[in-house]
Amino acid sequence: MSKEGKSKTNWLNLIPSLQGKLKANISNSNLHFGSLDDFPEKESEYQAVFVRLDCDFMNWQRWYIQCFSHQLNEEGYFFIKGYRFPKLSKNIKLFISSLLRWLFWNIACLIRIAFIRQIFMSKKLIQLTEDYGLCYSSFPAELQFLRGKGILFQKKLQAEAMLRQKLNSKDYLMNQMETKYSDRIIKNDVLINNEIKHISLNDLLLNNNGNVLVLAPHPDDELVGCGGTLLELSKLGATIHVVQMSQGATCSALKNELEKIRHTVRWHEAKLVAEQFSFNQYYWPSNSEEELDASEENEKRLLQLVNKLNPVLIFAPSDADKHIEHQIAFQLINNALKKYKGDVSVLKYPVWGALKRIDYAFDITKQSQKVLDAMYHYKVAMKAEDYAARMQIVWAYQGLLIKDNSESLVEVFSV
The missing domain is CATH 3.40.50.10320 (LmbE-like)
Structure with a gap:
C-alpha cells in the first residue's frame, strides 16, 4: 500500500454508495470513480478496485474478474460488496431466493476462516477468482473500515503469467x-x-x-x-x-x-x-x-x-x-x-x-x-x-x- 512520502497510488471505486466512506478514509491516493463498463478504459495499474455484486456484474462476472486481475497492481486489492437487500416481490420464490443469497453473502463477510466462508459463497465466483490470480485476503490497516461489509481478495499472480x-x-x-x-x-x-x-x-x-x-x-x-x-x-x-x-x-x-x-x-x-x-x-x-x-x-x-x-x-x-x-x-x-x-x-x-x-x-x-x-x-x-x-x-x-x-x-x- 502507499505510504506517506511515496507517490500516490490509483484506486478505483465502482460503487456510488461507497464514495463518501472512501474519501473520508483513504489518503495519499488518486481516487477514480466510474461504472463497470468504464473500467477497462480507465488508467491501469490500480492498487485497489471496489465493486458490487449486481445484475451486470453477475451476468459477465468472468470478464470483470479477468479484467480486474489484469489491471490491478501486483499485490493489489479487489473488494466485492454484496447484494442489496431484496425488495419484496409478488414472486415469493424469487424473493426467498434473493433473500437467501443476500443472507449467505453477509454471513460470509463476517467469517474470517476461508474454508468456512466458502460454504456460503458461490462456487463459480470462488473458482473464477482463483483462475485469475485473486486470493482471499485479510483487511489491511487502510481498509479496516470496510471489514464485514464485503469480501477482499488480493492479486498474487496475473492470469496470463499463470x-x-x-x-x-x-x-x-x-x-x-x-x-x-x-x-x-x-x-x-x-x-x-x-x-x-x-x-x-x-x-x-x-x-x-x-x-x-x-x-x-x-x-x-x-x-x-x-x-x-x-x-x-x-x-x-x-x-x-x-x-x-x-x-x-x-x-x-x-x-x-x-x-x-x-x-x-x-x-x-x-x-x-x-x-x-x-x-x-x-x-x-x-x-x-x-x-x-x-x-x-x-x-x-x-x-x-x-x-x-x-x-x-x-x-x-x-x-x-x-x-x-x-x-x-x-x-x-x-x-x-x-x-x-x-x-x-x-x-x-x-x-x-x-x-x-x-x-x-x-x-x-x-x-x-x-x-x-x-x-x-x-x-x-x-x-x-x-x-x-x-x-x-x-x-x-x-x-x-x-x-x-x-x-x-x-x-x-x-x-
Whole structure:
C-alpha cells in the first residue's frame, strides 16, 4: 500500500454508495470513480478496485474478474460488496431466493476462516477468482473500515503469467485444445504433406516495407488472427491498414443493448487498438441484418482500396473458416483481386477452424504480450469469451507442433 512520502497510488471505486466512506478514509491516493463498463478504459495499474455484486456484474462476472486481475497492481486489492437487500416481490420464490443469497453473502463477510466462508459463497465466483490470480485476503490497516461489509481478495499472480507456466506442460496444452479449442486442432496430414516455408517476415515483405492490408470481418479479428505478425511487420517498417468490414453488432454480448450502442461500441474499441499500434483504420457499416454481405458494393469498395494502397501483403480470413462472415470476407478479396492489375500476396489467417494447409509460421513471442494487453480494449468480444486464454493456448499449441517447443508462440498462415 502507499505510504506517506511515496507517490500516490490509483484506486478505483465502482460503487456510488461507497464514495463518501472512501474519501473520508483513504489518503495519499488518486481516487477514480466510474461504472463497470468504464473500467477497462480507465488508467491501469490500480492498487485497489471496489465493486458490487449486481445484475451486470453477475451476468459477465468472468470478464470483470479477468479484467480486474489484469489491471490491478501486483499485490493489489479487489473488494466485492454484496447484494442489496431484496425488495419484496409478488414472486415469493424469487424473493426467498434473493433473500437467501443476500443472507449467505453477509454471513460470509463476517467469517474470517476461508474454508468456512466458502460454504456460503458461490462456487463459480470462488473458482473464477482463483483462475485469475485473486486470493482471499485479510483487511489491511487502510481498509479496516470496510471489514464485514464485503469480501477482499488480493492479486498474487496475473492470469496470463499463470497460464504461461501451464503451457510448458504438453499434457495440459493438449487437454485444453481437445476440450476447449478443438476447432483449431491441426490434422496430422496438414503437417506431413505441407512444406512450411521458413522465411523471415522481411523476406515476405520483399524488402518493400510498404503497405499491408488486413481484412477484419469483425473488430478484434485482426488481433486474434494475425496480431503478433502485424506488430512484427510494423516493427520492420510496414504500414498496417485495417478494414473493419462490419460493426460487429451481432456479438452475443450486445444482444440486450440499444441499437445505437450495438452499431458504435466495437468501432470505438477498434479505434483504441488502432491508436495504440498506429494502424490506419477503415470502417464499413454492416448491412440491414447487421452482417457483412458479399455485395457488389463491398467488392467495388475493396477493389478501390487495393488500387489506392497497392499493398505488398493482404491478410484475410481463411475460406475454410467456420464463420460465414469470415468466408464472405475471403470471397470479397478473391473476387476483387481478379480485377486488380498489380501483384500482391494474400495470406489466409485462421480464427474459427484450422487451416487445411500451412505455408508460413511466424514466431510472435516477443509481441505476444502487447497483443494480449490490446485485447482488453475489445471488451465486447472478451465478455463473450476469454480470447486472451484462447490465443495463448493456440499460439503455444502451434509452437509445439511446428517448433517442438510450446514456449515459442506461433501464428500460422496459408496462401
